[in-house]
Amino acid sequence: MMRIAFVGWGYMPEPPLSNSIYTLMHEYKQHLEELGHQVDILNNKNVHETIKYLNDNNYAFVHSHAYNFVAELNQKLKQKYCFTSHYGYLLKEDRWDENFQEAFKPYMDVPGIIAPSRLTAEFFQKKGYSGYLKIQPNGIDTKKFNFQEKGNNKAVCLGWIQPRKQQRLLAEAIDGKLELDFVGPLDDPDFIEVTTTKYLGIWSLEQVYANLTNYNCLVLISDGELAPLVVLEALAAGLCVVVSESASANLHTKEFIRVLPDNILSNATPENQTIISETIIEMIEKNQNYRQEIVEYAKENFDFSHLVKNYLQIIDEFKDFY
CATH class of the missing domain: 3.40.50.2000 (Glycogen Phosphorylase B;)
Incomplete structure (x- = not known):
């Protein structure tokens, strides 16, 4: 049994609104918990409070989906973590807005990147990323x-x-x-x-x-x-x-x-x-x-019953990598 943390950026959509990244996190939580793991979704706008909580609790694996938390996590999180970017224009640099241009700079220093597709993984490699990098397609139940x-x-x-x-x-x-x-x-x-x-x-x-x-x-x-x-x-x-x-x-x-x-x-x-x-x-x-x-x-x-097995393998390999 592992303790796993997913990190969101503090978005709280009011029903009927939803958000696909949060849907993904909740699906992972459900399927991992069915296999006996403990999963927390941390969804605080304040990155410092999130980092303090992560540092005070002994998680086996941390996976962040918050694109604007990367610089702080790199500097202050005591453990190695993985990051997934969901930014729609990631592969089209000429379309990046100013906020994302700034947020992207520390991505090269992230300990691990979980890419949602082969093209995303190749993009990070071309940019010179040399940390742990694996592909995990998005999934559904x-x-x-x-x-x-x-x-x-x-x-x-x-x-x-x-x-x-x-x-x-x-x-x-x-x-x-x-x-x-x-x-x-x-x-x-x-x-x-x-x-x-x-x-x-x-x-x-x-x-x-x-x-x-x-x-x-x-x-x-x-x-x-x-x-x-x-x-x-x-x-x-x-x-x-x-x-x-x-x-x-x-x-x-x-x-x-x-x-x-x-x-x-x-x-x-x-x-x-x-x-x-x-x-x-x-x-x-x-x-x-x-x-x-x-x-x-x-x-x-694309069903989680298959993808969750690959995800657990990624976690094991990431721990061995470091």
Whole structure:
């Protein structure tokens, strides 16, 4: 039995809001505790209080998801720890905001990095990182997802509605060509509904688990992602997915997965708009033939029952590394 600590950055979303990184931490907690380990999630905005608590308690392993705590943890945490960055533009330096440029500098001195994809791991290596580095894909508990044999012949775009995820451009591109629902907190003042789209507001995590399977296709054509959880959630619910290159981490070449360029929405030529609409329509139509296969694919590749074993191996190797 190990004592394990996950470190958040003090975000407390009020229902129905949720956050995929916190969802991940809670899933790890549940699955590790089922195996007999003790897991604490420390979620304090004050990094000094977090460090004091960690230093005063004898954790076997500390895993931080707080991108802005790295410098302080490097300097003041008495034990070696691992860090995962979830910053959407991590792989696109020209898009880094000022806060992240500052936060990134101490990343090279982190004792261990757990990367959510191969591309992320390679990025840190190219930057000169020489500490402990392993890949651990994001995961889901497929048992939590409702599954229906048939969808409603519609597409859904689920997640924070913000410029990085390009929902406004997606709505314009598919206007009048197919039905698509948008779900998520509204964080783009320029986003508007068009003739064949609807904004359904915010779903709680329970509603995501219950409602996703009503659709045939999830669309996420974002220009910056690392390994978005919503894509795995859609697969667990039996949906085909149409994603940008940035949103395709850890996915395999499959008939029910279609990857489009990150800039296909911002470079809104009539040809590109046609490609987007026709791809989504094709995936909606194909979905009925693949729903069961898609769910099996999600179970085999992204279910926590498999991933937690790899995670425990990472912890063991990290301890041996130091």
